[in-house]
Amino acid sequence: MPDFGNVQIPVGPQHPALKEPESFLITLRGEKITAASVRMGYNHRGVEKGAEGRTYTQDIYLVERICGICSHSHGTAFIQAVEEIAGLDVPRRAKYIRMLVGELERVHSHLLWLGVAGHEIGFDTLLMYSWRDREVVMDLLAAVSGNRVHYSMNTVGGVRRDVDSALAETILKGVDRLEEQTKYYIQVCSEETTVIKRLSGVGVVTHEDALRLLVVGPTARASGVARDIRKDDPYLAYDELDFKIVTSDHCDVYGRTLVRLGELMESYSMIRQIVKNMPDGPITVKAPRKIPAGEALSRYEAPRGEDVHYVKANGTEKPERVKVRAPTLANLQAVSHMLRDNNLADMPIVIAAIDPCFSCTDRAVEIDRADSGPRDRMDWGRLRAHGIDFYRSRGVDFTELNRSLTRRMKKL
Amino acid sequence: MGAIQRIVQWSRVKSPWVIHFNSGACNGCDIEIVASLTPRYDLERFGVLLKGTPRHADVLLASGPVTRQIEDRLLRIYEQMAEPKFVVAVGTCACTGGVFQGLYNVKGGIDRILPVSAYIPGCPVTPNAIIDGVVKLLASLENPPKKASAG
Ligand code: SF4
Secondary structure, three states, X not given: OOOOOOEEEEEOOOOOOOOOOOEEEEEEEOOEEEEEEEEOOOOOOOHHHHHHOOOHHHHHHHHHOOOOOOHHHHHHHHHHHHHHHHOOOOOHHHHXXXXXXXXXXXXXXXXXXXXXXXXXXXXXXXXXXXXXXXXXXXXXXXXXXXXXXXXXXXXXXXXXXXXXXXXXXXHHHHHHHHHHHHHHHXXXXXXXXXXXXXXXXXXXXXXXXXXXXXXXXXXHHOOOOOOOHHHHOOOOOHHHOOOOOOOOOOXXXXXXXXXXXXXXXXXXXXXXXHHHOOOOOOOEOOOOOOOOOEEEEEEEEEOOEEEEEEEEEOOOOOEEEEEEEOHHHHHHHHHHHHHOOOEHHHHHHHHHHOOOOHHHHOOOOOOOOOOOOOOOOOOHHHHHHHHHHHHHOOOOOOHHHHHHHHHHHHHO | OOHHHHHHHHHHHHOOEEEEEEOXXXXXXXXXXHHHHOOOOOHHHHOOEEOOOHHHOOEEEEEOOEEOOOHHHHHHHHHHOOOOOEEEEEOHHHHHOHHHOOOXXXXXXXXXXXXXXXXXXXXXXXXXXXXXXXHHHHHHHHOOOOOOOOO
């Protein structure tokens, strides 16, 4: 067979395997990926700058909308920093309610991931099953917060809605149902040969590489790195809960699946503890409108890993600077490493296995280095003209056909 | 309307193929679009089928405000779709820019770039609202209001 050398394939920003606009440049030799690079920024909206122009209360809603999947994570990480600067003592009941929503969010996010992973390996039944069960936790979130996706539970100094005893009952019942289903998924994933064979040895990150590349969250824990902010640097009231860090030493996509399934079981037990031990008392304290000058860094274990927020206040009702480091940004560096030496067909599942969230990640703006050589980029207009000329020069001209088709369609 | 056109129209209304594109959304609307295709809501019972490429699609479900970097892509995807085509703006962001209005990298709602046939507000839109919106769009294709501008 002739050797075609290296072939470069752009994937994205719109691609059936990607759920969000992001683009990858994959270099192939035959079927094997030899290099991969990521191009970000399609989802960059400018949230950090926007946050500087809005008040703290407005920012809660803006920061939540960095990402619709881990919306509570961003909201809580931000508000923790603000409360630390203001020196507010948040009531314990509010902390418990924040943890409750946080763990429910983890459950919804991991179930969502399980379905997406199933879809990427052509196991659509798993997608339909896990998304069906995910509706149980969506109902619980809607009952607790009033909305299915953006919960907006936080306010400076506490939470906005209380959890009464009837709701607590509903939550416990829902969790029982979810636990039963998750046991079934664990069984499926540990017995189904197709799943095991498809996922084992794919997208490997060894323990050493995981430490070197600084991956976070389930991606790190699946490489045997027992790192979890809930244990390492407990926030809210996580030090009062009894749970363990789920790890695996598979170091591949299969390990990441097992870790997430194990974390689901841990979350169920945590939700039960939270509901049973919920302390009485108020759910907010009064917060000043203006936050005194100061700065704070806050860490939060989001479903995808460590989420870091930095807030700098200057004594007005608006922050001076907000900086977000979302977990996917930490994990994205490892993706090109994971992709190397894998088959092209494994690309979707390898990318999906870090559970990427590009709307979280896109805080960066690309800077072209002056010494990186000239780049030939066509803008849309030039590209379009090039396409039309390309076909015309080969004697194909669609102009007339297009016109007549459009005319006919308009008549319909 | 001739027989052929009637058949085309019938199949278009009974089985629209959609493509979903995220033009800078926070993912909230996107997961709700997927949720509306999964068993609890099951948009497929109206014949709606999710496609991977714009060339196969009749309807573009666009979520999110339009960011500067995605603008060209959105246009390109729209131009790749075959006529007649419809755009549905899913979510408050897609309708107006929503919470991201005024951010430096955000252009505003989808209708700044493309002609929109249906707006479904909500942050995020619930799957019920998506289904309602899509069904209303289909109904309007079947019995077009007097001055409807398609596409
Ligand atoms: S409307 Fe709300 S949920 Fe939808 S993309 Fe915008 S911010 Fe996210």
